[in-house]
Amino acid sequence: MEKIFLINGQEVKVQEFSHKGDSVSFILNGKKHFYMLISKDQEFLILDNGGRFRAAVSSPNRDGDSMIFSNGREALGSAQGKKIKKSGAVSGGLKSPMPGKIFKILKDVGSQVKKGEPILILEAMKMEHSIRSDKDGTIQEIRYKVGELVQGGVTLAEVQE
Amino acid sequence: MKIKKILVANRGEIALRVLKTAKEMGIRVATVYAEDDKNLPHALFADESYSLGSGTLQDTYLNKLKLIETAKKANADAIHPGYGFLSENTEFASMVESAGIIFIGPTPESITLMGDKIGSKKALEKINIPMIPGYHGDNQELSFLCSKAKEIGYPVLIKASAGGGGKGMRIVHQDSELEEAISGAKSEALKAFSNDKVLIEKYVVNPRHIEVQLMSDTHGNHLHFFERECSIQRRYQKIVEETPAPNLTQELRLKICETAVQISSGINYRGAGTVEFILSPDGKFYFLEMNTRLQVEHPVTEMVTGHDLVKYQILVAEGEKLPVKQSDIKQKGQAIECRIYAEDPDQNFMPSIGKIDRIGTPTLRDVRLDCGFLDGTEVGVNYDPMLAKLVVWGETREIAISKSIHSLDEVLFLGVKTNRDYLKRILAHKDFVSGFTHTHFIPDHKTELEPRVHSDQDLADLIAALSFSGTTKVSNGSTEVLKNPWTELIGFRN
Numbered sequence: 001m002e003k004i005f006l007i008n009g010q011e012v013k014v015q016e017f018s019h020k021g022d023s024v025s026f027i028l029n030g031k032k033h034f035y036m037l038i039s040k041d042q043e044f045l046i047l048d049n050g051g052r053f054r055a056a057v058s059s060p061n062r063d064g065d066s067m068i069f070s071n072g073r074e075a076l077g078s079a080q081g082k083k084i085k086k087s088g089a090v091s092g093g094l095k096s097p098m099p100g101k102i103f104k105i106l107k108d109v110g111s112q113v114k115k116g117e118p119i120l121i122l123e124a125m126k127m128e129h130s131i132r133s134d135k136d137g138t139i140q141e142i143r144y145k146v147g148e149l150v151q152g153g154v155t156l157a158e159v160q161e
Numbered sequence: 162m163k164i165k166k167i168l169v170a171n172r173g174e175i176a177l178r179v180l181k182t183a184k185e186m187g188i189r190v191a192t193v194y195a196e197d198d199k200n201l202p203h204a205l206f207a208d209e210s211y212s213l214g215s216g217t218l219q220d221t222y223l224n225k226l227k228l229i230e231t232a233k234k235a236n237a238d239a240i241h242p243g244y245g246f247l248s249e250n251t252e253f254a255s256m257v258e259s260a261g262i263i264f265i266g267p268t269p270e271s272i273t274l275m276g277d278k279i280g281s282k283k284a285l286e287k288i289n290i291p292m293i294p295g296y297h298g299d300n301q302e303l304s305f306l307c308s309k310a311k312e313i314g315y316p317v318l319i320k321a322s323a324g325g326g327g328k329g330m331r332i333v334h335q336d337s338e339l340e341e342a343i344s345g346a347k348s349e350a351l352k353a354f355s356n357d358k359v360l361i362e363k364y365v366v367n368p369r370h371i372e373v374q375l376m377s378d379t380h381g382n383h384l385h386f387f388e389r390e391c392s393i394q395r396r397y398q399k400i401v402e403e404t405p406a407p408n409l410t411q412e413l414r415l416k417i418c419e420t421a422v423q424i425s426s427g428i429n430y431r432g433a434g435t436v437e438f439i440l441s442p443d444g445k446f447y448f449l450e451m452n453t454r455l456q457v458e459h460p461v462t463e464m465v466t467g468h469d470l471v472k473y474q475i476l477v478a479e480g481e482k483l484p485v486k487q488s489d490i491k492q493k494g495q496a497i498e499c500r501i502y503a504e505d506p507d508q509n510f511m512p513s514i515g516k517i518d519r520i521g522t523p524t525l526r527d528v529r530l531d532c533g534f535l536d537g538t539e540v541g542v543n544y545d546p547m548l549a550k551l552v553v554w555g556e557t558r559e560i561a562i563s564k565s566i567h568s569l570d571e572v573l574f575l576g577v578k579t580n581r582d583y584l585k586r587i588l589a590h591k592d593f594v595s596g597f598t599h600t601h602f603i604p605d606h607k608t609e610l611e612p613r614v615h616s617d618q619d620l621a622d623l624i625a626a627l628s629f630s631g632t633t634k635v636s637n638g639s640t641e642v643l644k645n646p647w648t649e650l651i652g653f654r655n
Contacts, residue, residue: 005624012620024628028621035625043518043575045629053622057630058518058576066630067578070622072570073615074582077627099514099542124542149541152511 004080006065011080062143063093063154093155094131100124102144102156109139119157122150137161164188164239164263164479168232169207171243172222173533174549175455176203179241182471191235193228195221197543202535209235218543222246225253229260239263239478241471245545248454249276265478267431267453274428275451285448288427290420293439293447295362297322306343309361311336316364319343321350321357328353332364367599369440370394370449371406373421374462376433376473378483383426385418386462386470387492391437392598393587395510400580401587402458403497404465407558407596417446424451433459433474457500457550460529464496464554495561496554499569499584503546506583507612512546513578515539520549521573527554528568540577548574558596562588586610 003017003026014026022037038046045055047070055070064078103123107113118130119139133139140158144150166189169176176192180203183190194204196215204210211231213221221227223246232240240257242248242265251272257264266272275281282292296309310317310333319342321329329350331342343359351357374386390406391399405414421436435456437449459470468490473483503513519536523529532549534540540548551568555561566588569581587593590606603610615623 005627007615007620007623012624014624019628022629024625026621026624028624029617031617031621033621033625035629037629040629043630045626047622047625047629049622049625055622055626055629056519056521056573056575057626061515066627067575068623068626068630069573069575070626071619072585073619073623074573075615075623076578077623079627098511101542149514149539151513151515152505153508 005077006080007068007077008075061151061154094119094134094157094159096122096124096131096150096152096154096156097129098124098152100129100150100152102146102148102150103128105142105146107139107142109142111139113137113139113159119159122156131156133159135159135161162238162263162479164475166191166208166235166237167239167241167265167475168193168228168235168237169203169241169243170222170228170232171241171246171248172198172203172544173201173547174531175243175245175457175533177206177533178460178531179243179471180207182469182475185469186472186475188475191232191237193222193231195543197541200535200538201533203533211235218246225250225256228253229256229262232257232262233260237262239265239475241265241474242454244454244457249452251276263478265432265474267434271428271430271434272453275434275453278450281451282448284428285424288423290424290427290448291446293362293365295360297360299358301347301358303340303343306359306361307339310339310343313361313363316366318362318364319346319359320362321346321354322360323350323354323356323358329359365439365441365447367442367601368392369406369442369599370399370437371409371417371440371446372435372437372456373418374433374435374456374459374470375421375425375430376470376477376483377425377430378477379431379480380482381426382483383422383430384483384485384487384490385422385425386466386468386490387418388414389456389458389461390598391458392600393593393602394600395506395603399458400500400502401497401584401593402461403495403558403561404461405492405495407598413444413446420446424448432477433470457547458498460531460550460552461496461498464527464529464552465492465494466490467493494554494556495558496552497561497565497588498553499551499565499588500547501549501551501572501574501584502580503540503548503574503577504580505578506580506610510580512542513540514542515577517548517574518576519573520575521571523551523568523571525553525564525568528552528564530572534574548577548579559594562594582612583610586612 005012014028017026025034036048038048043056053071058067060066065076100122104121107119113133115135118132120131122129137159140160142157168191169179180190189208191209192203192207193211193213247253251269254264254269294313316334319331329346331346333342346359347357370391373388377383389404391402393401433455435452438446440446504510516539529552553565569585
């Protein structure tokens, strides 16, 4: 089975993906990879692919991305199927430019917006930032409530034409 | 007077740092916390802890009256201000002392003197402390300024007196550029600050930031605990510090340290302080400023000299004599501190927030993680984004670097983006390894410090880890926990 992962925003395709019990195998760019899970304690893993190494995976954020650490490398990633199913579009979201707090929500889900129209206001670095629609369309989703803290670079709302 | 209880007027790792030494000395500790910090360890692990309520910093950690009131309520005989916040606030120091509480820090007079950047330079010039050559006077005639610039010697920096943010700033390397640069700086300064006054200073190419740890008691003993090299900075914020400074002759090292002691004895200083110098590649060094508090990076000095600086702060505050002589203080091995920040260095150091699922623990010997967070606590937007300090000692600099790189991998902060990988790139950079550091290191090596592209093997490892993680999404988009890792430790074979 072919499977697509998103690692740091880049699509990575693997073939013949198989996950059975404590083994995972797949082909990446023509090379076969095989891993055994040696131990697991919550987010911490020990894997074996001929040599053992440590890894950890955080619980996913609301964009579905987890922080992954393995063998001293670090990335933000997810299996792509997860995201597509959720919203129908990976890239149509309005993202937070920096971490902050949701200060005000100006529109309801389902309402029509014009390109450039503000949907919500993010308070960050002691300033208010309007998050504006990137197209004419309907608001599909607003992922946070007033007063919630949000990370930088996460999707706040989605608009569909 | 023996101190029986200390109130720490700070938060995070430094509150815990003071707590640790106080406990080793048998002193009780009261801490304070803003309501949004109530789950952090500084609010949990002291003998007593008092809420400062919620609101802005002015309402909580900067609320002088409330802090003094709390100290009285807690029956504390001393206040330790930590670093930042009110640690260099003259008014607070005076208020504490007038309330009959010991301020674990310098006298209000020293704080005032060193807080005045121009006044302190004038005072120190009188005792022959080297200053960056320059002209800061009122005569702004072009021909006069030109003659001053030539007298100082190229390269020179022309800077708006009212300046900041690089506006009205010019670096001049030769005569032919001079007049135009002065006029240009003046007109830019006029536009930006409605004031065209400029000053001229010697421009130091590839300057190093070298500072000296000082400690003085009230019996006339002014000691130094050698230097720290703090040149690796991003946006004027230090991120890697070490001691001893590499590529420094023993002769120059002692000269710098002795000059710093001249300052502490010259102003009859009390307690812990740090004098910062700019060191030019030609071996000349100039006074930059004096910080009248314990520094963030003090642990590297403790690791290499084997002395507890917080303990000496407390002894000095009690009116005791320092229990060591200058000749007892020696540097052994190398220590490096890496400041772990909640930020993304690859996105212009954008701060990051979130819940820390888990914090990794260093496993090597002589490695210390001073951290103000616990598993499950949150990093918000209201405070400085420093999560922890990783301090590593090694017999040699080479060993300290390799131990630091290994330990940075271990101390992950799962759930929050940190600069750990970036710190590893700095430590592994050939110029850092050879000790060729200067304050423009980060901007000068911007491209070389970019993240290494993931190899296919890296990607495969990441994908495997992700695939084994405990949750997956089913087609309706909800999250389903496949297995409970506490009850089902799969494949535990060894």
